Amino acid sequence: MTEQVAHGQNPKGFPADLLNVARRKLVMLDNAAVLDDLRVPPANRLEALKGDRAGQYSIRVNDQFRLCFRWVDGNAEDVEFVDYH
Template sequence: MIKSFKDKETAKIFKRIKSLKLPTDIQRIALRKLVMLHAAVFINDLRVPPSNHLEQLKGNKKGTYSIRIND
C-alpha cells in the first residue's frame, strides 16, 4: 500500500490529476504501475508482469526495491 509520496508530480498522477511536467504517455504507464504498487500485499506480487523488472537494490539502497515504468 502506498502511504506517502516524496515527489509531488507522482502524487498528482496517483490522484489522477494531470501533471504538466511529464509526458501524457509516461503518466498513463506510471498510473498503472502506481495502482499495482498500491494493491500489492507482498513484494513478490510485483513480479507480474515480468516487464516490471522487480529488483532489490544494493549498497546504501539495500532493503529497497525498484520496478521500471518505461521499458
C-alpha cells in the same frame, strides 16, 4: 511529484502515456499482497536496490523511470516516481 501522478494530475514536461503507465503501476503496488506479486508482469523487472537505496525495491515504468519503494508489512511505502538516469 509522485502524489500528483497518483491523484491524476499531469506534471509539466511528462508525456501522458508515461504518466498513464506510472498510474497503472501505482495501482499494482497498491493491490500487491506480497512482494512477489510485483514480479508479474515480467516487464516490471522487480529488483532489490543497493548502495544508498539499500532496503528499497523498484519496478520499471519504462527504460528511464522507476517506482522506488520500501516493502513493509505487506505494503509499499515511501513510493517515489524517479528518473533513474
